[in-house]
Amino acid sequence: MNKELKRVSAIVLIMFLALLASSTVIAVFQTDNLRVDSRNTRTLYASYSAERGPILVDGGAVAESTPVDDEYKFLRTYSNPDLYSAVTGYFTLNQGNSGVEGALNDYLSGTANAQFIDQLNSTITGQNPKGASVELTIDPVAQQAAWDALGDNAGSVVAVDPKTGAIIAMVSKPAFDPNLLAVHDTTTVIDNYNTLLNDPGRPLLNRAIAGDLYAPGSVFKLVTAAAAIDSGQFSPESQFPNPPTLQLPQSSNTISNAADGNCGGAETVDLATALRLSCNIPFAQLGATLGEDTLSQYAEDFGFDQPLAVPQDVTPSVFPATESEAELMLASFGQASVRVTPLQVAMVSAAIANGGRLMEPTLVESIRAPNLTVIQPPQEVVLNTPISEATATTLTQLMVANVNNGAASNARISGVDVAGKTGTAENDGAENTLWFTGFAPAEDPKIAVAVVVENGQGFGNSVAAPIARKVIEAVLSK
């Protein structure tokens, strides 16, 4: 009987060894696979139960996790929800994230690779895991000024520091309240989300970087002028024929200069005057002479058609291939199929303001671990140098004249040289897309700005320029 008992004992031992092995396989070797399974709600709970890091503006939290008494432990709250919605985006339990909340989710939730050791530490020491805090480049004064100045208009204001690329203001209107989507009741979140989604004002769009692209109108003349001067083919004094109307080649359509129309009234007009008065006909001729290759190359150097993340993805602005000379002529002053984001327009101004060096725009000043060690320090990256310093100086002079004595007169600030350019893109209907872009002070730029007002009445100079002026004033008078 003992022999049989020994065998049975061995079988029992094998049975238990099988259990030890199977539980080891699950708890050690399959852990990663099981954790990432989409049906594993524990992973979901864990990511919300960790104290998500705050998003800071000038040291103050615009988004932070506050303790609540439910299974998720923390509720994401936004202290100034509408004002910063274009920057923070929203954070939901299981309906996705957007903005900085989405783009830096790994850091905020503490799951980024850079935080691995910290997470391990807190596991061992039994502390609750925490996410990193993200300090933004946003200047609360500039942001508030942009928000107030845009008023009830649908549109966007983007302001950058041309020397660093730091985005100091980013406003998109209509805005939304991300608190509505942070609630812990999924049904409510979906209801609120659908309400926002079906809102005709489309508040969930971030018009500054990722809305529908806009026709740039005359602000694109900055790119055309930059190409003309930087390529060495033209100077501000280069003369162009100045007819009141111009028939487009192989077309019955004619173009004319906006508003007063005669562009100085002389038989010819120089490039400086054409930019100062924002005349379409000389720029159409200029673009046709430069050719599509040159023009699209400069557009690309300024950032057109290039992917960019600030850290949320920016929709690339486009300068598509033209199919005829007529189309190229229209594109040269920002019509036809040229489409831009306000950030791209601000980048053109910023490159000119910074002596031709285009800094990579970013919203992130720094990322800090919960123990305040810096995970990502401030970064200044030269994205490209689309034009020479000499070209930049020349273009600055032309843009200052444009404000002091030309089409962008409403951006004038006494005692400060403001460089600027307006735009009024014609849409199919009666309403126009109104633009202003520029920087100040011209001799030592602190801010480059782009303003767009959707479907506005009037001109860039009458609507967009005063908005930009208020933002510039707010920053310069700090």
Added chain:
Amino acid sequence: MSATNQGPGATVSESGQRNTNTITDTIRIRLREPARLRNLELLLLVFAIIINAAAILLVQLGALGEVRKEVFTYSAALAVLALAMHVTLRIAASQADPFILPIATVLNGIGIAMIYRLDLAGGREGWAASGIRQMAWTAIAMLAAFIVLVVIRNHRVLQRYRYIAMFVGIALLLLPLVPGLGREINGSQVWIGIGPQRADGSVPLSFQPGELAKIALAVFFAGYLVTARDSLSLVGKKFLGMRLPRVRDLGPILIIWVAAMGVLVLQRDLGTSLLYFGLFLVMIYVATGRISWVILGMTLFIGGAVAASQLLGYVNSRFNGWLDAFDNAIYEQIGGSYQLVQGLFGIADGGLVGTGLGQGSPDMVPFAESDFIIASLGEELGLAGLFALLCLFLLFVSRGFRIGFAGQDDFGRLLGTGLAFVIALQVFIVIGGITRVIPLTGLTTPFMAAGGSSLVANWIIAALLLRLSDTVRNQPRLVVDA
């Protein structure tokens, strides 16, 4: 060959024992210092009580962040019951194995801590709380164990009642099929309910008689095999190197096979069916030493199970849920692998050291306090905790097997082996099902899972093992010593 020696030798040793009883006993009492065993037990029991209290305290700190009065009521109740058992053993079975009671106590206590932890997660209080009911059942189960120890002073009386045990076992198995008494819970007809049925289908008192049946059947198998083993083991034709049993000796194995299949088909309970049949096979193997019985039995059972998996929808879905647990169609299907996969997520989340008691989310798994308590414990105590629990179970089983090795009478040896093996097999079926070694079946983890019938049955097993181990040490080892 020792097995055959002891059969005819039994009468000799019994009469010899009567002659030398008084002298040997006095010598042994001096030599063995019986208090030593009980003192060791007391020491281990104090450890067990401390572990149990610490577990409940950690549950409160982890889940609530504060200490409540339950930490005292639960711990004190468990301690009083365990110490009462200890005192009983000092009086009624002073030579009993010192490990069995502490192991059963700590397993029971950790089970209660986890059930209490799930009560906190579910917001259940008073009699609605499974923890309170488990505590009450623990008291009833320990009382049953106490009665077994006091009433059964000599386990050999059980041998006389082997056929009664068979009828009781079969009756208990069939009880859930009696109309008006049986209750179908979670698809299995293995429960009986007593008292008026409530609106939600539950009854004041429900019981799984099959849990008790395993004891009755172990008693029957041991008694029957001790008398019948000669004809089972020595007679029969040799074929392919194996001695096949005679056709007329096939009767019992066929009856048990039919009973196991009956449980499988009529009560839709694969786990219980496997448990009884496995118990029978091991006991017949240990008694006869003939591997042909095991091969024959396994062929019959696997054949039956495969046929059932083809014919019965629920067995088939158990197999699919085992093999393709992560297939989304099977995961979503009713009776599919949702529970299994959620349990795996829990264990994986626990990792090596677990989330800590009260700090995981074991309540996401259906039946986290009963069928899946091991997944809950794996999540919060981690792989380390599971290993510790498995080692405790293994130690418990090995104490039972020790009776098999060291006992003098074959009935006691077989019974001890059978009772220990039934615990081992049940642990294997439950944890193996949860960790995907075998298909998932609805059995309870001994001593731990919420459920009164299981607790009562396992504490009675513990009491019988205590009684058997006491007899082993008390008996003069005439045969062996000589």
